[in-house]
Amino acid sequence: xxxxLLGRISDTLWRNPRLLIVALLxxxxxxxxxxxxxxLFALLAQSFFSIDEFSGLINYEFTLKTYxxxxxxxxxxxxxxxxxxxxxxxxxxxxxxxxxAYFAARYARGPWKALxxxxxxxxxxxxxxxxxxxxxxxxxxxxxxxxxFETLHLSRLLNAYLSLPIVGGxxxxxxxxxxxxxxxxxxLPFMILPIQASLERVPHSMLExxxxxxxxxxxxxxxxxxxxxxxxxxxxxxxxxxLTLGDYIIPQIVxxxxxxxxxxxxxxxxxxxxxxxxxxxxxxxxxxxxxxxWWAKRxxxxxxx
Amino acid sequence: xxxxxxxxxxMTIAVVVGVQPAIAQMxxxxxxxxxxxxxxxxxxxxxxxxxxxxxxxxxxFEEATGCMVNVKTANTSDEMVALMNEGGFDLVTxxxxxSLRMVAGNRVQPxxxxxxxxxxxxxxxxxxxPWHYVDxxxxxxxxxxxxxxxxxxxxxxxxxxxxxxxxxxxxxxPDGEPNEGRVQAYDGPIHIADAANYLxxxxxxxxxxxxxxxxxxxxxxxxxxxxxxxxxxxRYWHDAFIQIDDFKNEGMAASGSWPFxxxxxxxDGAAVASTIPQEGATGWADTxxxxxxAENPNCAYMWMEHSLASxxxxxxxxxxxANPAVPAACTDGRGMQTAEGCTKNGFDEFDRIKxxxxxxxxxxxxxxxxPYYRWVSDYIGVIGGR
Numbered sequence: 001x002x003x004x005l006l007g008r009i010s011d012t013l014w015r016n017p018r019l020l021i022v023a024l025l026x027x028x029x030x031x032x033x034x035x036x037x038x039x040l041f042a043l044l045a046q047s048f049f050s051i052d053e054f055s056g057l058i059n060y061e062f063t064l065k066t067y068x069x070x071x072x073x074x075x076x077x078x079x080x081x082x083x084x085x086x087x088x089x090x091x092x093x094x095x096x097x098x099x100x101a102y103f104a105a106r107y108a109r110g111p112w113k114a115l116x117x118x119x120x121x122x123x124x125x126x127x128x129x130x131x132x133x134x135x136x137x138x139x140x141x142x143x144x145x146x147x148x149f150e151t152l153h154l155s156r157l158l159n160a161y162l163s164l165p166i167v168g169g170x171x172x173x174x175x176x177x178x179x180x181x182x183x184x185x186x187x188l189p190f191m192i193l194p195i196q197a198s199l200e201r202v203p204h205s206m207l208e209x210x211x212x213x214x215x216x217x218x219x220x221x222x223x224x225x226x227x228x229x230x231x232x233x234x235x236x237x238x239x240x241x242x243l244t245l246g247d248y249i250i251p252q253i254v255x256x257x258x259x260x261x262x263x264x265x266x267x268x269x270x271x272x273x274x275x276x277x278x279x280x281x282x283x284x285x286x287x288x289x290x291x292x293x294w295w296a297k298r299x300x301x302x303x304x305x
Numbered sequence: 306x307x308x309x310x311x312x313x314x315x316m317t318i319a320v321v322v323g324v325q326p327a328i329a330q331m332x333x334x335x336x337x338x339x340x341x342x343x344x345x346x347x348x349x350x351x352x353x354x355x356x357x358x359x360x361x362x363x364x365x366f367e368e369a370t371g372c373m374v375n376v377k378t379a380n381t382s383d384e385m386v387a388l389m390n391e392g393g394f395d396l397v398t399x400x401x402x403x404s405l406r407m408v409a410g411n412r413v414q415p416x417x418x419x420x421x422x423x424x425x426x427x428x429x430x431x432x433x434x435p436w437h438y439v440d441x442x443x444x445x446x447x448x449x450x451x452x453x454x455x456x457x458x459x460x461x462x463x464x465x466x467x468x469x470x471x472x473x474x475x476x477x478x479p480d481g482e483p484n485e486g487r488v489q490a491y492d493g494p495i496h497i498a499d500a501a502n503y504l505x506x507x508x509x510x511x512x513x514x515x516x517x518x519x520x521x522x523x524x525x526x527x528x529x530x531x532x533x534x535x536x537x538x539x540r541y542w543h544d545a546f547i548q549i550d551d552f553k554n555e556g557m558a559a560s561g562s563w564p565f566x567x568x569x570x571x572x573d574g575a576a577v578a579s580t581i582p583q584e585g586a587t588g589w590a591d592t593x594x595x596x597x598x599a600e601n602p603n604c605a606y607m608w609m610e611h612s613l614a615s616x617x618x619x620x621x622x623x624x625x626x627a628n629p630a631v632p633a634a635c636t637d638g639r640g641m642q643t644a645e646g647c648t649k650n651g652f653d654e655f656d657r658i659k660x661x662x663x664x665x666x667x668x669x670x671x672x673x674x675x676p677y678y679r680w681v682s683d684y685i686g687v688i689g690g691r
Contacts, residue, residue, distance in 0.1 A: 051678060074686030081689075136547070140554035170486035170539035171555060257492060257541040258689050267681060273383075274678045 047279035058275060066276040070284065075264070079284055082261040085176075086244040089183045090237045093191035096184070097236065098229075101192050105199035120189045128186065132253050135182045139173035139254065146171070169256055179255035183244050190239035198232025199225075234296045241292060245285045261285060331415045335606045341373040342604035345388045345397040347591070348378045349565075349625055350449075359641070360624050362617035370611075372604035389413070395599040396608060398448050398591045401436035402495075402663045408437075408444050413594040416443045420606050423613035426631045430655050436662060437592040446609045447630035449621060450590035452651040452658045453491075453499070454579040456562035456570075458552070461487075465580035469503050471559045473534055478558055485537050489551065489560035492541035494677070494684040495661065498587050499561060500527040500534070502659060506584040516587065516659050518668035524675045531687045541688060552577060564626030564650050585657035616640035628652045 013020045049058055050065045069075060104116040123131060137143050149158045162168040162175060169175030202225060210220040248262025259267070261281060269278035296302070344351060351374065354361030363374050377394065379385045382403035389397050389412045399407060407413045418424045424432075424446070431447040438444070457466055461480045471478065472488045490496055501516035504526055513523050539555075542548035545566050551557050552570055567579040593612055599605050611617065618629035619640025628650050629635060635647035651658070668674035 074682070074689050074691040077689045077691065078685070136550065137554065140550075141556050142554045173555065174539035252543055253547060256539065259685050264685060267685065274681065277682070 043279050043282060046275050047283055049276045051274050051276055066280045069277055070280055075281075078259050078261060078264050078281075081258060082245060083288060085180065085183065085260070086241045088180055089187060089244045090191075090240045092180070092184050093188050093240045094195075094233050094237060097188060097191035097195055098233070101196035101199055101232075104192075105196050106204075120192050123185070124189055129249070131186060132182060132250055135178075135185065136173050136254050139171070139178045139181070141171035141173070143173070173254055174256055176256060176258075179251055182250050182254050183247070186250065187240040187243050190243065191233075191236035194235040194239070195229060195232040198229045198235070202228045231300050231302075234299055238289075238293065238296060242285070242289050245288065331417045332420065332602050332606065333417065335420050336603045338370050338372045338604045338607060339601040340371060340604070341375060342396065342601050342608050343375045343377070343394045344608070345377050345379055345385055345394050347398055348380065350378075350398050350591075350621065351376045352621075352624060357624075360620055362611075362615060362620055365615065366608065366611045370604065370607045372601070372607055374608070386410075386412075389596060392596065392598060393600075394596050395601045395605040396596070397594050399445070399594050400589050400591050401661045404436045404445065404592050404594060405439070406663065407594060408439050412597055413444050414597045414599070416445055416595060416609070418443050418446075421446060421610050421613065423610055423631070426613060426633055428630055428632050431590070431630050434590065434592075434660075436590060436660065437594065445592035445594035446613060448591045448593045448612060449618075449625065449627045449630060450588065450655075450660070451564055451625070451627035452581055452586045452588040452654060453561055454564055454567065454586060454651065455559060455582055456552070456567050456577055456579045457559040458557065459576045459578050461558040465578065466559065466582060468582045469499070469561075469584050472537070472561060473500065473503055473530055475533065475537060480558075484558060486539045487556060487558040488534075488537050489540065489542050489548065489557055490531075490534055490538050491561055492543040492688070494680040495587070496561070497524075497527050497531065497680050497684060498659070498661075498664075500530045502587060503584050504530060514670040515668075517662050517664045518670045518674045519664070520671050520673065521675060528683060528687060531684070535687055535690060568626040581651060581654050581657060585659065586654075587661060588651075588658035589661045618642075622647065622650060626650055 013023070047066055048062050048064070049060050050063045052059045070079070100120075104113065104120075108116050138145055140146070146155075146158070149155050158172075161177075162171070167175065167177045169178070172178045172181075206224055206228070207220055210224045215223065246262050248260060248266050251258075251260045251263060261284060265278045265281045268274045268281065349356075351363060352360045353363035353374070367373055377388060379388055382400050385397055385399055385403050386406055388394060389407055390410070397403075397407070397413075399413075404413075427447055431450070432438075434447065437447070455466060455469060455472070457471070461478050461482075463479055470476065471484055472490060476484055478484050478487070491499070497519075498516040501513055501519055501523065504511055504523070505513040505516060508526065511523050511526055513519065519527065540551070542551065542560065542562075545563065548560065548562060549566050549570055552560075552566075553573075553575060562579065564579065567577060570577045593609055595602070595605050595609075613631050616639050618631045618634035619642040621627070622629045622634065623641045623646060628647060629642065632652075634640065635642055635652060636644050664674060664677045664680060666674055666676040
């Protein structure tokens with residue numbers, strides 16, 4: 001038994017373990033609650049206000065009118081465009097990322113493994129803007145990719161592709177395809193790493209067993225490897241999907257200038273002073289991600305955590 | 306939550322209203338410098354020879370007055386307004402869209418022009434410009450102005466295009482190829498004003514008197530014109546350096562632009578030139594304004610005097626491809642600018658330029674105008690193909 005102040009505090013905490021937990025948890029919970037959730041709710045609250053049609057001032061009265069604006073054709077376009085892009089990028093990243101991750105998990109050993117990690121992580125070390133700008137140059141009409149097509153006498157093929165509606169454009173760097181390629185490049189590491197982690201956990205013996213039982217490689221992949229690695233793919237897709245959903249810089253530099261959700265939020269909030277509509281727009285990715293996470297949880301993406 | 310926000314707003318208004326009487330004070334004499342001055346400025350506006358050694362209009366001021374210049378750059382007018390609302394700054398180089406907002410919001414204080422000896426040298430066309438001269442009170446010293454020019458490729462155009470129609474209407478350019486995919490437009494909603502300016506000339510029956518004050522009918526006509534333009538434009542330009550890159554690597558033939566890009570491209574040896582076509586052009590004019598609670602008023606006044614009297618006007622107009630607010634800076638050799646340079650930057654075209662102001666619903670020339678926030682959402686729609 002000690003009579004000093006510190007000693008008494010120590011005794012009290014020992015006798016009341018709950019007090020200790022409260023004392024330890026209070027700061028982080030307060031941080032999360034006030035700074036994070038608080039600002040989120042302040043934003044959400046804004047979306048229930050509206051902007052006065054005539055003066056452009058914000059009308060602080062509860063209304064759902066602002067949410068109604070989201071369903072106007074040009075705003076709906078933005079949402080559909082962004083979600084479609086996010087889905088395409090996610091699927092593309094999974095298709096490209098899976099073989100890479102498979103090689104790294106199954107075959108790469110020692111220095112090769114280090115090289116793999118370096119190769120995947122390296123792009124993340126350089127500035128995001130530098131990467132996007134260099135892609136703009138690669139995809140430009142007078143850029144290296146076009147030069148390559150010309151040298152191989154395949155320009156006609158490229159032009160035929162670019163003349164297609166929606167995915168095409170005047171050149172790759174002003175087409176939706178260009179935006180897709182840059183998104184794919186920038187977010188690919190976030191897909192490869194979780195898949196690789198999940199593949200490492202698949203016991204090699206299972207693949208051997210399926211082979212022993214007469215499964216063809218395709219069957220083994222479809223019925224054994226893919227289901228076991230699926231949580232990893234979903235974990236990666238959460239990254240690629242949400243990152244594409246929120247990005248507002250890539251579509252500004254590469255693509256056809258058609259807006260994505262992030263740009264719309266930036267513009268409504270920043271230049272128009274229409275904070276209610278910006279807030280309502282910001283709620284859209286939250287809802288979409290909520291639905292996506294709920295679906296991912298049902299698919300067992302978080303079981304491995 | 307609702308209540309809390311409401312009372313917050315009420316309190317803010319109360320504070321603003323309560324403070325009002327105290328701020329009408331104007332500085333009556335300039336004392337010794339406080340040792341520093343904090344300025345919110347556009348990028349490239351306040352150079353101390355760190356980007357390019359010969360472009361320096363700060364170190365001389367610091368040596369002469371002992372006022373160290375601290376610069377905070379802002380990329381948009383809205384950022385400028387936000388920074389000034391936060392406070393902690395003495396001066397801001399505000400464009401016409403921001404200046405009146407700050408005057409209305411009591412963020413800036415009246416300027417005593419008697420304390421600025423070089424005031425008399427300011428361009429007469431700018432002395433009482435409506436974007437800083439409100440109800441007979443001066444709210445700043447003119448800084449720099451410039452037109453939004455039509456930039457064109459000299460490989461495509463043998464001579465300067467005479468009309469903005471090359472970027473607004475489908476046509477074949479002088480090299481025989483269509484303009485589709487080879488022209489650009491500004492990505493900001495204010496580009497609607499360029500369309501309105503074009504219609505003002507070509508469809509006088511619409512009765513547009515100012516491209517920033519549009520009735521619903523005039524506004525719809527401008528949007529229709531922009532929808533045609535959407536078919537021609539592959540990508541709208543947002544960032545000056547991306548546009549420069551597009552003219553180099555994407556085979557662009559013509560676009561609305563700033564003299565800044567034209568000068569940089571010409572400096573790189575690219576085959577471009579610029580013109581102000583028959584319809585005239587939109588433009589910007591910036592003003593040095595002083596924060597209502599400026600902590601360093603003496604240094605601020607010294608800077609305003611410096612901004613008019615020194616090499617700043619001349620060298621900055623070369624650096625930025627803009628026009629000095631002091632006409633003598635074009636010719637008196639205080640810096641690098643020359644009479645030819647000023648002419649090239651559009652100095653003689655002042656009357657043909659409609660300077661940027663924020664569209665508001667209660668406008669002067671019409672009964673009711675379409676306000677700016679609708680320009681934003683509708684322009685997003687136009688770019689999205691609606």
